[in-house]
Amino acid sequence: MNKSRRLFIEKLAEYVRDECNVTDYGFQNIFEAAEKIGYRMIRYPIGNDAFLGFALIKESERIVFSNSSVILSREIFSVAHEIGHHKLHLSEMEKTIIKDDDFSDRDENEIEANYFAACLLMPLEKVNKFIRLELNEKSADKFNGLDVARIQTMFNISYDMVLVRLKALNIISTSKYEELIAEKMMNTATKLLNAINGNLDLCKPSEAKKIPAEYLEWVISNYNEKLIPKKSLEIALSYVDLNADDFEETMEESPKEENFDDLFRGMD
């Protein structure tokens, strides 16, 4: 990725943060933010070994899917990464889907989506501001695991991502990076978060089952309009642990049989 492309992606990420009205260090709720800027957000626990997410354009709808079986901080990164794919690589006329089994830098698109996610979740200015105001301009070579856990909590990202980003921004050296990784191995990210009263949810999978409310409304209205059988309604609702019997069919009066004269008048 050359310098001009990197700058372009940084600007794009900044624009998306503005669009989402993110004024804090990190996203308070990236899932709601994604919906707010027009993505159909689907979260579903498909297993820890399954793929992480996908970005899809289907019939003009832009869809972001994230696997909620992985720890929350990783899922948050997935959403940022998939938004990156939408902004950078998908279009209705060309590529309409990118599925991510992992986020390894296997090709240029993945490198770019990772870079976008990093800029979106942890922009340089916000990192510098945090170090200045919250860590009291602490020198990076004195950072410890607790500092990383503080950054992690404020930016709502994983311990590892904090380190990767700090290293990429040349805020910490390679040796410091390795030292902090080793500290995590000894203490675990959860213990470090616990010690600072940080957001422990980041280290656990949410197992959330969320689909856009409209999708449920469509399936229920399709059933009420007698377009789909009850079994299809049951299957669709069971994905989000809802029971078809809770949605009673609305009974419509059968239309009065028109006579031919009325119908022929309607042909004029």
Added chain:
Amino acid sequence: MDASLDTNVIIHLYRAGFQDVLFRRFEKLFAYEFIRTQELATHAGPDILELFDKDVESEKIVLVTNEYLRNIGMCSIFQSHVNELRILFDGGDLGEVYAISVAKTLGCISLVTDDIKERGPHYTLMRTPDSEVMPFAFYELLFLDYLEEKINNDEILECFSQINSLSELSWDCSSKLKSFIRRFWSSPYSDSEKAWMKEFCSEGHINAKTRLKELRDFLE
């Protein structure tokens, strides 16, 4: 105009010997192999199977096999339609899912099906906005033939009654005529269907109202 065939309409028309209704309306007719090997084999008698196979042999109907779809590079598109439609019609049989998928995959404008019940393919496709496939039941094909004066009053009634009685459908011709008028003129479910009928009448120089009034008078 091309069409994909559902199992029930094949049985109804062949049983009564009125399968020509299909051949005079459509340029190409397609049936998915599952419909022949599973559904017709189970529900149609040997007489119907023999006639149907002859029509396949003489290329009046194209039997769509997986190999056929692979050869034209449409196998995965077909499969993705099947997967989507199975969600919609999971309570029904697979034949209708395959029949609609064939229509969508091969770009047929029509699905011919006599499954007109609520939540079935005819009912649902007719009410689906921007549906790529128009459903026709056998009686609607008869009304189209009647509008074009391919058949007269006696013939339409004879044909309708024969199919109705041999397949024990208990359908009423006047009532189906009313549905036909509602669908294409007085309260259409989609503008595209209304526009299609307008073009059909315009191309055939058909005064639909006069013609259908004549049929109404005859049926009454």
